[in-house]
Amino acid sequence: MIGQFLDFLGADLAHYWKIAAAVMPALLKGFVETLKLALVGILWGSFLGGTLGILRGQHIRVATPLIGAYLHLLRGTPFLVQLYVIYFVLPNTGYSWLQWDSQTAAFVSLGIYTSSYVTEIVSGAIRAIPRGQWEGAFALGFNRLKTLRLIILPQSIGLILPALGGVYVTLIKATSIVSVVGIVELMRQADISIVRFPGDILYIYFLAGALYFAFCFPVLMIVGRLEERSKNGRMVRA
Amino acid sequence: MDGPGGIDLSAAIAAPGQSPGAISIDIKSVKKRYPATANSAGIVALDDVSLTVKSGEVVVIIGPSGSGKSTLLRTINALEKIDSGTIVVNGDVVTNKATDLPAFRSKVGMVFQHFNLFLHKTAMENVILPQVAVKRRSRAEAEANAGKFLAKVGMLERANNYPSQLSGGQQQRVAIARALAMNPQVMLFDEATSALDPETVGGVLDLMRELAGEGMTMVVVTHEMHFAREVADRVVFMDAGAIVEMGTPEQVFRNAQSERTRKFLSLVG
Ligand SMILES: Nc1ncnc2c1ncn2[C@@H]1O[C@H](COP(=O)(O)OP(=O)(O)O)[C@@H](O)[C@H]1O
Numbered sequence A: 001m002i003g004q005f006l007d008f009l010g011a012d013l014a015h016y017w018k019i020a021a022a023v024m025p026a027l028l029k030g031f032v033e034t035l036k037l038a039l040v041g042i043l044w045g046s047f048l049g050g051t052l053g054i055l056r057g058q059h060i061r062v063a064t065p066l067i068g069a070y071l072h073l074l075r076g077t078p079f080l081v082q083l084y085v086i087y088f089v090l091p092n093t094g095y096s097w098l099q100w101d102s103q104t105a106a107f108v109s110l111g112i113y114t115s116s117y118v119t120e121i122v123s124g125a126i127r128a129i130p131r132g133q134w135e136g137a138f139a140l141g142f143n144r145l146k147t148l149r150l151i152i153l154p155q156s157i158g159l160i161l162p163a164l165g166g167v168y169v170t171l172i173k174a175t176s177i178v179s180v181v182g183i184v185e186l187m188r189q190a191d192i193s194i195v196r197f198p199g200d201i202l203y204i205y206f207l208a209g210a211l212y213f214a215f216c217f218p219v220l221m222i223v224g225r226l227e228e229r230s231k232n233g234r235m236v237r238a
Numbered sequence B: 001m002d003g004p005g006g007i008d009l010s011a012a013i014a015a016p017g018q019s020p021g022a023i024s025i026d027i028k029s030v031k032k033r034y035p036a037t038a039n040s041a042g043i044v045a046l047d048d049v050s051l052t053v054k055s056g057e058v059v060v061i062i063g064p065s066g067s068g069k070s071t072l073l074r075t076i077n078a079l080e081k082i083d084s085g086t087i088v089v090n091g092d093v094v095t096n097k098a099t100d101l102p103a104f105r106s107k108v109g110m111v112f113q114h115f116n117l118f119l120h121k122t123a124m125e126n127v128i129l130p131q132v133a134v135k136r137r138s139r140a141e142a143e144a145n146a147g148k149f150l151a152k153v154g155m156l157e158r159a160n161n162y163p164s165q166l167s168g169g170q171q172q173r174v175a176i177a178r179a180l181a182m183n184p185q186v187m188l189f190d191e192a193t194s195a196l197d198p199e200t201v202g203g204v205l206d207l208m209r210e211l212a213g214e215g216m217t218m219v220v221v222t223h224e225m226h227f228a229r230e231v232a233d234r235v236v237f238m239d240a241g242a243i244v245e246m247g248t249p250e251q252v253f254r255n256a257q258s259e260r261t262r263k264f265l266s267l268v269g
């Protein structure tokens, strides 16, 4: 009875090994593509969002409402719709510089998507710093840029970092959506593998999920570390 | 840039080149209106205010809450824009668009009710940073200076504490050291003791008295009538955005001409 069960398990393990060996090269190729999409999206999305967030965090007559409109537009529509607009609709405008291949369209849309979250995080963190910190600096002769760089941003960073971790993980997961414009990333590779091994849907998705997790988890860990470090050397309540 | 002369008071902290008695702050016909917002009607905060402060003089501004004392003080270093009038401080035309405001402000010290120390910096770093970032002093020079002024305000032992580890009175003394380390020509105090525990008020007032004795030009908004009586060269009473009465402490406290002044003084004791 027990011997039978072990035989069965042995046969199963052998089977799982075989499938893994067969699909892993494809999944890893997809994983690299996902990595690329996520990194590009994170990098330029954070740059754009950081810039917009710093502007929006202050009260600047034209910039603040304009950026507000940008945010409402992006946060109020699904990412899929944004991607479609960028890939399918923009080329129809006839401008040659808006004719993007699928990878560029994916980079652009992922970055814009990231920027909408980063903008909110950065502007919220800046606004959370008491007005007196600005005034104290201004009264000493700091200009706006110096005040931001030396006084406001160093105090905001502890609020920004932990929130960024969540956004980056959201973005990594959102890369799975860009397969609809023909990018063969991790999720798409998993789907292709399932066509080859239709009997192992669950297992192949499990492998893909494990790869996503292997990417997201370190991101959360790193951001957590940075957060700790920015807290040390900050206020210690007596 | 500064007044002529260059008589150096031996004990004075005031920038050299200001002769005592020359006009340091000249405020002419200043009007300031806060525009209406969603939850408040517009308000005239300063209604044709004129005031001159001589070098080395201590002017104390008193008056009921909402009378425009803070607004007036804040227009002096252009933290608040004005609608009309002119303000000149030691030759800098504050109200001139071409004036480099950060450079000008670095010559005017301001002490706030809520201290506004940089919360992510120790007391020492609070005093060092503006010297390095604004005055472009070397780190070593700024450090030596910081040590000197923290010692002056009696806070050297707490130099490595963060603001959150200091009492209100201690924070305010660090804030005063931070302002003094910039070698200001003028010091502005906006209710510097109003947010303090009663037992720490005295130390800060003593420090302000000491500065006044050293010849610092000071404009002080306060509710401490004893301080006003004792330290002020001139007392200004403001009400509803206007200067109602102005004179020596003797004139204002003993012999006020306006009924509004007498009423206010009887209320505050
Ligand atoms: N930023 C502001 N926006 C609108 N109204 C203000 C603002 N600051 C002050 N005021 C108003 O201007 C008047 C004068 O205020 P303030 O100068 O702070 O008076 P004080 O310092 O004498 O108490 C008050 O009525 C106050 O409500």
Ligand SMILES: [Mg+2]
Pocket (backbone or CB within 6 Å): B069, B070, B071, B191
């Ligand atoms: Mg006030």
